[in-house]
Amino acid sequence: MGPRTATNRRQFLSIAAMVATSAIAPGFLRAQNRSAIKAVAFDAFAIFDSRSVFQLAEQLFPGRGSELSNNWRTRQFEYTWLRNSMHRYVNFWQVTQDSLNYASKQTKVSMDYEQNKQLMSAFLQLKPWPDVADAIVMLQKRGLRLALLSNMTVSMMQSCVRGSSLEKVFEFQLSTDRVQAFKPEPNTYNMAIQAFHLQKHQIAFVAFGGWDAAGAKAFGYPTYWVNRLDTPPEQLGAVADSTGHDLLPLPDFIDSL
Numbered sequence: 001m002g003p004r005t006a007t008n009r010r011q012f013l014s015i016a017a018m019v020a021t022s023a024i025a026p027g028f029l030r031a032q033n034r035s036a037i038k039a040v041a042f043d044a045f046a047i048f049d050s051r052s053v054f055q056l057a058e059q060l061f062p063g064r065g066s067e068l069s070n071n072w073r074t075r076q077f078e079y080t081w082l083r084n085s086m087h088r089y090v091n092f093w094q095v096t097q098d099s100l101n102y103a104s105k106q107t108k109v110s111m112d113y114e115q116n117k118q119l120m121s122a123f124l125q126l127k128p129w130p131d132v133a134d135a136i137v138m139l140q141k142r143g144l145r146l147a148l149l150s151n152m153t154v155s156m157m158q159s160c161v162r163g164s165s166l167e168k169v170f171e172f173q174l175s176t177d178r179v180q181a182f183k184p185e186p187n188t189y190n191m192a193i194q195a196f197h198l199q200k201h202q203i204a205f206v207a208f209g210g211w212d213a214a215g216a217k218a219f220g221y222p223t224y225w226v227n228r229l230d231t232p233p234e235q236l237g238a239v240a241d242s243t244g245h246d247l248l249p250l251p252d253f254i255d256s257l
Contacts, residue, residue, distance in 0.1 A: 037257050060118065126163075227243050
């Protein structure tokens with residue numbers, strides 16, 4: 001092969017690579033050029049569907065499971081906020097157990113050890129919401145780094161991630177257990193900055209609860225609220241930048257930033 005032939009071949013390969021890149025991922029290149037966002041941190045409940053836990057409660061206590069679940073869910077998060085205020089931290093697994101014990105008494109449900117264990121264990125087996133897979137593919141095509149940032153313990157997150165074959169999706173699984181506090185305490189949101197080594201404006205936060213959306217926005221993150229339960233925004237003086245019923249509008253929100 002002569003020098004001219006070798007040069008032409010190198011030029012051809014270079015042009016082919018450029019064409020292939022622009023043909024395969026034009027959206028990726030445009031998104032990288034126009035978006036300041038480099039990473040996305042998700043609350044775990046924005047990814048994992050907890051309805052299976054409450055369906056199990058109804059199976060175990062027909063006609064009473066819905067009331068038990070509502071009391072349990074409400075107390076679960078109230079306890080995190082109360083413990084923040086009291087500076088009496090225990091991890092989210094313990095909070096979940098304490099709130100279940102309270103809810104069973106409040107609902108006047110006679111719960112034995114095995115039933116209690118079944119309901120608690122259900123939080124280790126949560127599966128993703130139906131839209132999660134497609135949303136993750138779109139985010140990965142944009143070259144975005146992904147993490148979980150949750151009140152859940154590391155063990156809870158790891159169990160759900162493994163059970164859903166998402167081990168390679170999330171670069172970090174950040175539990176608020178690290179800072180011995182619960183969201184929306186500001187130090188909890190700061191964990192993503194420390195993990196990614198990025199600035200606030202480069203990290204989008206995806207909240208499940210309206211109170212979490214308000215907390216993340218007040219902290220300074222570009223915030224997307226996946227309002228799966230169709231609840232009104234919390235009146236806390238901070239509103240998510242964008243809201244959707246699922247995660248599918250999230251990539252467009254990120255592109256717009």
